Amino acid sequence: MLLALQINTSDPMFWMMMVISLSFIVIALAMVSIAVFVSRAVKSVNQLEAKLEPLVERVTVMSEQGRQIAVQGKQIAEQFNVMSNHLSTATLHLSESMAIIKGEVGELRELVSEGAHTARDKVDLVSRTIDHTHRQIATTADFIQARVIEPARELAAIMAGFRRGLEVLVAPAPKPVNQIYGEDEMFIG
Numbered sequence: 001m002l003l004a005l006q007i008n009t010s011d012p013m014f015w016m017m018m019v020i021s022l023s024f025i026v027i028a029l030a031m032v033s034i035a036v037f038v039s040r041a042v043k044s045v046n047q048l049e050a051k052l053e054p055l056v057e058r059v060t061v062m063s064e065q066g067r068q069i070a071v072q073g074k075q076i077a078e079q080f081n082v083m084s085n086h087l088s089t090a091t092l093h094l095s096e097s098m099a100i101i102k103g104e105v106g107e108l109r110e111l112v113s114e115g116a117h118t119a120r121d122k123v124d125l126v127s128r129t130i131d132h133t134h135r136q137i138a139t140t141a142d143f144i145q146a147r148v149i150e151p152a153r154e155l156a157a158i159m160a161g162f163r164r165g166l167e168v169l170v171a172p173a174p175k176p177v178n179q180i181y182g183e184d185e186m187f188i189g
Contacts, residue, residue, distance in 0.1 A: 013159070020148055027140065034133050041126040048119050052112070059108040066101045113161060 042141045119129040 007108070016152060016155070018041070019118060020152060023144055023148060027137075027144070031137065033126075034137070038126070039132075041129070045119070045123055045126060048115075048122065052115050052119060055108075056112050059105065059112055060110065062101075063105050065100070066105050069101065070098050 007017070009015075071092045073091070076094075
């Protein structure tokens with residue numbers, strides 16, 4: 001580690017290490033940005049879902065009430081079929097009211113259906129975005145591995161071999177075997 005701090009700025013290895021470091025920083029920032037985007041998208045979907053649930057419940061209650069009103073109206077019409085013209089007019093008005101209620105319930109069902117469809121589309125969009133982002137991160141990581149890290153390893157290995165070769169070439173010549181060594185040179189320890 002201290003060797004890396006001793007690299008001269010005019011040395012290409014220094015700049016290569018700087019590029020690698022900056023690449024890791026950019027990747028980290030990209031991942032944080034993606035995480036923030038995904039978090040916001042999830043919050044939006046949760047808010048939309050929370051807003052749609054009460055509406056669906058209300059529509060269900062109104063539909064049930066409308067069905068019950070229709071059944072009651074039909075029973076009333078059957079029981080008082082023999083009554084005068086006034087009762088038949090009242091039944092006609094009740095039927096028209098039922099048609100209006102059914103129309104409103106149908107419109108509410110369409111609205112809920114469109115909202116649910118839109119929510120599904122947004123969830124699919126978020127899912128596709130996450131998948132696309134994941135593929136891009138994997139591609140970027142593979143690219144950095146193939147184009148930066150592996151060549152850097154190879155260069156480091158070449159430089160280590162070159163250094164060892166220079167050490168061998170510059171090392172002092174060994175003493176001949178038949179020469180007598182002093183006491184200190186014989187000590188192994």
